Amino acid sequence: MIEIQKIHKYYTTAFNKLHVLKGINLSIKEGEFVSIMGSSGSGKSTLLNILGILDEYDQGNYFLDGDLIKGMSQTKAALLRNQKIGFVFQSFNLLPFKTAKENIALPLYYQKIPREDRQQIAMQYLERVGLKEWADHYPNQMSGGQQQRVAIARALISKPKVILADEPTGALDSVTSKEVMNLFKEFNDEGIAFVIVTHEREVADKTSRCIKVKDGIIET
Amino acid sequence: MFDYDKWQEIFESIKRHKLRTALTAFGVFWGIFMLVLLLGAGQGLSNGIKFQFSDEAINSIWLNPGRTSIPYNGIKEGKLIKLDNSDFNYIQEQYENVDQITGRLFLSGDKTVRYNNTTLSFTLQCIHPAYKTVENIIITKGRFLNDNDLEDVKKVCVIGRIVKTKLFGNEDPIGKEILIDNIIYLVVGEFYDTGGEWMMKNILIPITTAQKVYAGTNRLHRIVFTTEGLTTEGMAALQSRVLSDFSKRKNFDPKDRRAFRAFNNSEDFEELQSMIAAINGIIWLVGIFSIIAGVIGVSNIMLIIVKDRTKEIGIRKAMGATPLSIVSMIIQESILITALAGYLGLACGVGLIALAKDVATEFWRNPEVHLGVAVIATLVLIIAGALAGLLPALQAARINPVLAMKSD
Numbered sequence: 001m002i003e004i005q006k007i008h009k010y011y012t013t014a015f016n017k018l019h020v021l022k023g024i025n026l027s028i029k030e031g032e033f034v035s036i037m038g039s040s041g042s043g044k045s046t047l048l049n050i051l052g053i054l055d056e057y058d059q060g061n062y063f064l065d066g067d068l069i070k071g072m073s074q075t076k077a078a079l080l081r082n083q084k085i086g087f088v089f090q091s092f093n094l095l096p097f098k099t100a101k102e103n104i105a106l107p108l109y110y111q112k113i114p115r116e117d118r119q120q121i122a123m124q125y126l127e128r129v130g131l132k133e134w135a136d137h138y139p140n141q142m143s144g145g146q147q148q149r150v151a152i153a154r155a156l157i158s159k160p161k162v163i164l165a166d167e168p169t170g171a172l173d174s175v176t177s178k179e180v181m182n183l184f185k186e187f188n189d190e191g192i193a194f195v196i197v198t199h200e201r202e203v204a205d206k207t208s209r210c211i212k213v214k215d216g217i218i219e220t
Numbered sequence: 221m222f223d224y225d226k227w228q229e230i231f232e233s234i235k236r237h238k239l240r241t242a243l244t245a246f247g248v249f250w251g252i253f254m255l256v257l258l259l260g261a262g263q264g265l266s267n268g269i270k271f272q273f274s275d276e277a278i279n280s281i282w283l284n285p286g287r288t289s290i291p292y293n294g295i296k297e298g299k300l301i302k303l304d305n306s307d308f309n310y311i312q313e314q315y316e317n318v319d320q321i322t323g324r325l326f327l328s329g330d331k332t333v334r335y336n337n338t339t340l341s342f343t344l345q346c347i348h349p350a351y352k353t354v355e356n357i358i359i360t361k362g363r364f365l366n367d368n369d370l371e372d373v374k375k376v377c378v379i380g381r382i383v384k385t386k387l388f389g390n391e392d393p394i395g396k397e398i399l400i401d402n403i404i405y406l407v408v409g410e411f412y413d414t415g416g417e418w419m420m421k422n423i424l425i426p427i428t429t430a431q432k433v434y435a436g437t438n439r440l441h442r443i444v445f446t447t448e449g450l451t452t453e454g455m456a457a458l459q460s461r462v463l464s465d466f467s468k469r470k471n472f473d474p475k476d477r478r479a480f481r482a483f484n485n486s487e488d489f490e491e492l493q494s495m496i497a498a499i500n501g502i503i504w505l506v507g508i509f510s511i512i513a514g515v516i517g518v519s520n521i522m523l524i525i526v527k528d529r530t531k532e533i534g535i536r537k538a539m540g541a542t543p544l545s546i547v548s549m550i551i552q553e554s555i556l557i558t559a560l561a562g563y564l565g566l567a568c569g570v571g572l573i574a575l576a577k578d579v580a581t582e583f584w585r586n587p588e589v590h591l592g593v594a595v596i597a598t599l600v601l602i603i604a605g606a607l608a609g610l611l612p613a614l615q616a617a618r619i620n621p622v623l624a625m626k627s628d
Binding site: 049052055074075078082083089091093094095097107109111115 | 544
């Protein structure tokens, strides 16, 4: 489903050109449960951003669900992100002035789904992540683990092909980290692929495949 | 078009920055408020000036004979120039652009006027029926003098409103007889005049009656006529033509201004009108600049708001917000602030002008804001709001979600 062929990525600064990704090949099948590991500066976050169509690459090809993602308009990228990709971030990235339910419903707003329906679907997902009673709470009234579960529900609500998680447990203690991973596994069993960037051994061990990135290439 | 969620977002954003939004809105409010006030004032000024002129038709030419001051054709200075009914007929026949024409005969002093037991003194004006048009007289009761009255030398009169009140009180004066210098006149009409109180203290009688009863001549002291289909230049040309014709007719030097004076006020009126237009132009200029200042304020605030919401916009983009949806969100917020504040300014301005409506002085009358101006102002506001939001919105659309989500 994800097919990456010889991808190169450079960052140009005022003084030099940084070669961040040096010809990465990667293939992720539908419903796979994958982790990406690597030290900071290895290029793993850049890789994830390219997978999420949040960043562009300089050479190579990236196919998502059969579509070539290259030199795409912002509008097209937004539509693909909305329909095929869910994001989970280390710092949750919930909107502070929206309730849990409203945060979860946000991707459906950009799918132009009517308000009533959105709320209803959001409630279903809140229930799935065990936060039904917290529907009308704001992020700052919730614990980190709860916030991350809201973020996971938000990532899942548009029924994406793949969830891209950037250090999803980075801001959580070990107990809640486990809960989050269990939740990931639960949804993975329903056929949604997961790509989890992490530097925690325990997290990577839970995945079925671990991809190690070092100095812009994949170690084998 | 009505998108509940989008508006909810906008209201939330405004609520989060109450003071900032209020200050910005005040800028726009003040701009529109001042524009409306200025426009109203301009209109008041222009109405006042036009009202001053409304008393006399602006297309009239006055002919006043006098005494020569320059010897001419062997006749010494000091000769009295006289007009009579034949000159009246001459003008009527000679010049094709003459529309309404009236002669005037001035009687010396006021006349005693009696009705029942009331005796007062009033001024008599001896006129032709065309006087009504020339002086913009408004008949409020009965009728004005007509050609029949003049032909039959009838003893009828039309009285001013003040004459009526003083002589008749609440009684209906039409069809009543009054004594003017012991001669019985029938009251046929009552009039109102915008020229002021003095005019309404007058009694108007047929000029032929006056010539017969009081003067015993066919003399006229003045001739006034209105013209039709002439420009200011055309009026001036006609006026000099009349002057040279009469200089031959009456044997005086056409350069002798004391012998025969001819004048019109269309030139003055035109000058005033262009002055009013200039004032209005300046008002619009000032008003538009004050609106621009307000709009720049809104634009500035929206830029800050976009900067504040960088992270939020990044998150929205990751969730699938298109650049267009971000742009429309920012622009609609801008339009909302501008339109609401501007509309409030418009309403306050119009309200204040409505309060000042009763104030009427010589050069200030009925200030008002036309509906068209209000509509244009509203459109300008919406466009201005959209423009104010455009730059910040485009900046918002360019935000890189990866960097945005890392920022605080």
